[in-house]
Amino acid sequence: MKLSSKHFRVLGAASVAGALSLTVATTSGASSGGLAAGAPVKIGISLSLSGDFSADGLAFQQGYKLWAADVNKTGGLLGHKVVLDIVSDASSPTQVVTNYQKLVTQDHVNLTFGPFSSLLSLPAGKTLSRSGYALIEGAGGGPSVFQAGLKNIFDVSLPVANNFIPFATWIDSLPASTRPKTVAYVTSNDPFTEPQLTTIEPLLTKAGIKQVYNKVFPAEVTDFTPIADAVAAAKPQVVVLGSTDVPTVSAFMQAFEQSGYTPKVFIATGGPDQGSTFIKAVGAGNADGVMVPNAWYGGSSNPLSKKMVAEYIKQYGGTAAGVSSDVVEAYSVGEVAAQAVKATGGFDNTKIINYLHSGAVMQSAQGPVKFNAVGENVTPTAFTFQWQAKGTKFVQINPVGDPNSVKVLFPKPAWGK
Amino acid sequence: MNSTALLSAAKDGILTGSIYALMATGLTLIFGVMDLINIAQGILVILGAYLSYALQLHWHIDLFLGLLITIPAMFVVGIVVERLFFRRLTGPEKTGMSILITYAVSLLIEGTLNMVFSVNDVQLQAWYVNKSFAIGSVHFGFIYVAGFVLAAVLLSALYFMLYRTRFGVSVRASVADQTSAALVGIDVKRVSTITFGIGVAVTAVGGMIYGATNAFNASSSYDLISRLLTIIVLGGMGSLGGAMLAGVGMVFVGDMVGVIWSPIWSSMSYFIVLAVVLLFRPQGLFGKQSARVA
């Protein structure tokens, strides 16, 4: 899927939308954090438009743009049209620092939104902390980000460590006759995936499932056949894969097919939640049965989410199941920022930071948002999702017993096209 | 772990290693004949992969049939690059300069590939890419076996060319000593150009197989070139047999380490093997013994 957007187009689109809304509301008499009436509010964002995180960076850009367009349709933030100032960091932490410095000191942005990945959020957060800016982000949820104890980082998405708990509960709930007996853990060497596996390993052991393979592979591996061969040779019935992107999952799936091996249960930490990108990579027939934990999915009944999904489909086509979770993460960042701005009556970052730490509950397309002292969102629950019906349905299966959960497709059907 | 795991790892090492051996052979041949280190070999492999990708995407040409187009195409690319950049390279600093020049060329190619194909990872697809057959409990992927066969055929052809044709004699003479070769009437410039072309043409095959078995984009070239360089040094720069043996050997060792110990140490084992071998044989396995270094 090729997406080539330049940030100028963002500014162009936002300005057009903004110009239309200028005729609508006017600013109130209250303070706008120093913004003159009619002046646009600039939001600075550094995104990975190239490099390792580019696929996610581009999806994030879509989410941010969608939010900006929506907000400008209803008059902007406190009557000021929103203008996104997006720069590329090429997935480099060095560049991220320079970017946010430039955005703050040269472009004089009023607010800053986050980049993609825990690797980049932390340097960004530190840089912005020195200028007193808040960093509201949707994808830097690795524990290392919050361990630094910064007060200005706010991650609107689910903290990752507990992603697998509903899944583990489901496995535990299976009767002894059908419950899988062996499990293989294989994960990329990454601060996003490894904590999730660390959480689930004792849980599955307690459920009586024997670990037959547990290895970490370097993040830069591109030929997964040897690793998949080794996993297949151990014949595990459950495979828990720590992956961060579609190519990794798809490569494993292909390698498993080549090794003539199908696990009964296959769950990956990231990749299958990327909607149509995932289906295109693995083929609709192979997607069935693949599971992934997340706090949100395209078919969510949350009214804010439905609205966003509808707009996304109108602009980019496709189906609800095809919407990547990156898009909603970015969109939610905007929503939370908008609510903070409205509550504090302006764009003063200190006030915004205090408000976000005040325990206030905000709403987003991903669900409710409430931050703890280090900026983690403590309200969302993890769900487990699964592809069914030949790659056309992406449905919620866990927690079992949740009114929105459907029957789990178990065991996983054999590979086929 | 069980025997299936070990056998599978051995199988992977040998099949994948043959492809690296093929690509490394091209690289070591270039060095042997021209005293040039072609850092762009990595990105040329990727270019070959993208060519196969484009052929398949736009004209639905099968990957293997497409080689009939990509191999000559890459040969031409090699000749053009050699003519453009290496003709004027002479003197004692030739090799050092070649590193710089080929690095700059690889940047150009990388940037262009990024612009044309975007930075998103792609992989070559075909109905047979995931199919495999089994011998006992070990599964052999079609594409890996095909790659191995191709590599074996091409390497044999290369050997035949070098040891049974007149051109091959010219090449070997140039490798042994360029000045003497010129003195006996060998057109060293022509030999160099064609050799460079051959060295690059093999990347078409390497690229196709690599692209079918790995998700790649232009920046995959860095990992590739570092492995290829390691292989030719281990084998002995300029030695074809060395490149072949080292190519298969390194990947084999890497895969075995990955299965016995952990995939994390798999890559590192490449470089540790190199460092250890060089400690005892500074010229590599089959390299020419140079004058004693104090």
Added chain:
Amino acid sequence: MTSKLKYLWWVVALAVFAVYPVVETNPSDQTIGVYTLLFMACAASWNMFSGYSGYIALGSSVFYGVGAYTMALISIHAHMAPGAAMFWLAPLGGLVAVAFAIPIGWIALRVRRHTFVVITIAIFFIFQLGAINFNFTGGTGGLSLPFIQWNTSYYSVPFYYVALGIVIFATVLSAVVRRSRFGLQLMAIRDDEDRALGLGVKVGAVKLTGFALSAFAIGMAGAVYAMFQGQIYPQFVFDPTFDVSVALMSFFGGLGTLTGPLLGALVLESAQQYLTATYSNNSLYLILFGALFLIVINFMPRGIVSFFIDRRRRALAAVAASASATPPAPAPSNVGSLV
């Protein structure tokens, strides 16, 4: 150019660099200055060994990374208070880098030039993979240093001056080596190693010493970088493009000259920062960079500075030839030149 004039140029340049952060108060530009200075120090130091001896080392990022991790590990485990005190760890980072350089050099220098290039690459990857995979280095998550709270408006400035100090140190060291007997021995090795050996130069010891010396400033630069960034990740302090960049900058400016690497780093690093910041399009930057490189190599194959030195020599020689009857043939060598 008389010696006095040459010294004047150095003083002027130094003054310009010293005044830069005062004049250019924009923190982004100051940050670019910091990165540029760090690269200048690394290029000058790298050139001191590789340029003078002809042994192109493409693994100098190892020293950078070692310096960075030293700064990080010590400041974290000694529970240092964030602040200027951490600067004292920079020379320590340099020393640790030298300590690593000795065994690395001993292994790597056993081989001849072309093989040497590759083995330095291999050793580099061993370090990078080690940093990624060992626990005490924090793995891919890297290490987070004590957080320095200086205000954005002047944050970069102390780092700028420290980096400038390192550049001055590296340049002075390079100049001293150049005019010493030790430097002559290095250059003899570059010109013809066997002959040097035959003439009694202790080739092995000389190479190893040069290699180890070059590690010091690079290690310091890595330590300062770690402090500046606030956190380090293995793939960014052990960065293969750093290796090549440092070499390219020296070649670009003029391998084996004194100012060449400084000039090369100044031009290339600020260009890169500027291009990436302005164009946000990595591909365009790669193409421009590659093209620029090829053009310079084409017209000035020995680097910019060498190009001008050679031209001046030829001009002087032509003048001398027309004055006298004998046509001198100046060999383009940079020994004894202060440029």
